[in-house]
Amino acid sequence: xxxxxxxxxxxxxxxxxxxxxxxxxxxxxxxxxxxxxxxxxxxxxxxxxxxxxxxxxxxxxxxxxxxxxxxxxxxxxxxxxxxxxxxxxxxxxxxxxxxxxxxxxxxxxxxxxxxxxxxxxxxxxxxxxxxxxxxxxxxxxxxxxxxxxxxxxxxxxxxxxxxxxxxxxxxxxxxxxxxxxxxxxxxxxxxxxxxxxxxxxxxxxxxxxxxxxxxxxxxxxxxxxxxxxxxxxxxxxxxxxxxxxxxxxxxxxxxxxxxxxxxxxxxxxxxxx
Numbered sequence: 326x327x328x329x330x331x332x333x334x335x336x337x338x339x340x341x342x343x344x345x346x347x348x349x350x351x352x353x354x355x356x357x358x359x360x361x362x363x364x365x366x367x368x369x370x371x372x373x374x375x376x377x378x379x380x381x382x383x384x385x386x387x388x389x390x391x392x393x394x395x396x397x398x399x400x401x402x403x404x405x406x407x408x409x410x411x412x413x414x415x416x417x418x419x420x421x422x423x424x425x426x427x428x429x430x431x432x433x434x435x436x437x438x439x440x441x442x443x444x445x446x447x448x449x450x451x452x453x454x455x456x457x458x459x460x461x462x463x464x465x466x467x468x469x470x471x472x473x474x475x476x477x478x479x480x481x482x483x484x485x486x487x488x489x490x491x492x493x494x495x496x497x498x499x500x501x502x503x504x505x506x507x508x509x510x511x512x513x514x515x516x517x518x519x520x521x522x523x524x525x526x527x528x529x530x531x532x533x534x535x536x537x538x539x540x541x542x543x544x545x546x547x548x549x550x551x552x553x554x555x556x557x558x559x560x561x562x563x564x565x566x567x568x569x570x571x572x573x574x575x576x577x578x579x580x581x582x583x584x585x586x587x588x589x590x591x592x593x594x595x596x597x598x
Contacts, residue, residue, distance in 0.1 A: 328433045332441020333448060336415060340449045345411045352407060353457040356400070360461060364468045389469045390565050393476055397461055397564075401483050401556060404457055405515060408450040408487045409494060413508045415446045416498030420596075435593045443495055443586065450491075451484045458483070475566035482560045489550045489578050490515055492585040499592045519553040522546050550578040 340346050419425060419442055428438055458480050466472045490511040497507035526546050529539050551574035559569050569575065 328437040329441040329444065332433070332438060333445035336442055336445025337449060339415070339418075339445075340411075343414075345449060346453065349407060349411055349453040350456065353453065353460065356403075356457065357460040357464065360396070361464050364464060367468075386471060386473075387565075389465075389471045390473050390476075392469070393462070393465050393473060394561055394564055396465065397458065397476075397479065398560075400457065400461060401479065401560060404454050404483055405487055405490070405556070406512070408454065409490055409508055409511050409515075411453075412446040412450055412491060413494050413498070413504035413511075415442055416495050416507075417502050417504050420499070420502045436590050439495075439586075439590055439593050443491065443589075446491060446495075447484065447488050450487050451480070454483050454487070455480050473564070473566075476564050478563045479560050482555060482563060485575075485578075486515075486550075486552050486555045489555075489582045490552065492582050492589065496585055496589050496592075499589055499596070514549060515552050518549060519551060522549060523551070523553045547577055548581070550581045551575075552578070 419428065419438075429435070459477060462473075462476050493511050493514065494504070494507035497510055498504060500506070522542065522545050526542050529535055529542055554571075554574040555578065559574065562568065562570055
């Protein structure tokens, strides 16, 4: 366990040295400054009165929460896209000649090396996402004078979703020793495959006589990670303080993560360096 923590700490230092933190932080700061400027020019009282003519406190709080979610939903997706981009090169750089030779000369197993790099990359993204989401939450809360204490939980949802996609990035990084294939596959799953399969599955539920097609879609649906639902319904529910609802997307996505990491470890054990 100590070796894993050491490699994770090394990955954090690597992120600092390669300006990954600075890159992510710079984009976050620009966004937060822009959000603060826009909010300073907006009359929130008129917006809230139009959304809640009765002035009911509960309705008002729900209106503010909805505004938070409307603003941070695209922000969450942006976080993931930036996170994948900024962390995709950790594994390929580790596998470069010289780097991997040095690491394997240490008293550390390949499994510990893999887990340390994976957890370190996830920690880098968790810190960056926390900075951006908490910054946006503070700005919105100050503007509307309402603190939705459930909202920061979305940081965990975004990080969990990233950790799933990052396992795919790691897998292709080991296979090809390049960051590009893993990034492309992760973006494809997140932006196209998961939303499309979820949509098709919902549409087929209302149709009859499509049993073969339903079985194929269900097979794909239960195999791939449910990033669409994690960043959609589940993220929204937790941000509003509601129960997750259906835990199947969480459990099946977690199983996908574990199986992918096991396969990554298998490939890394078979690699001849």
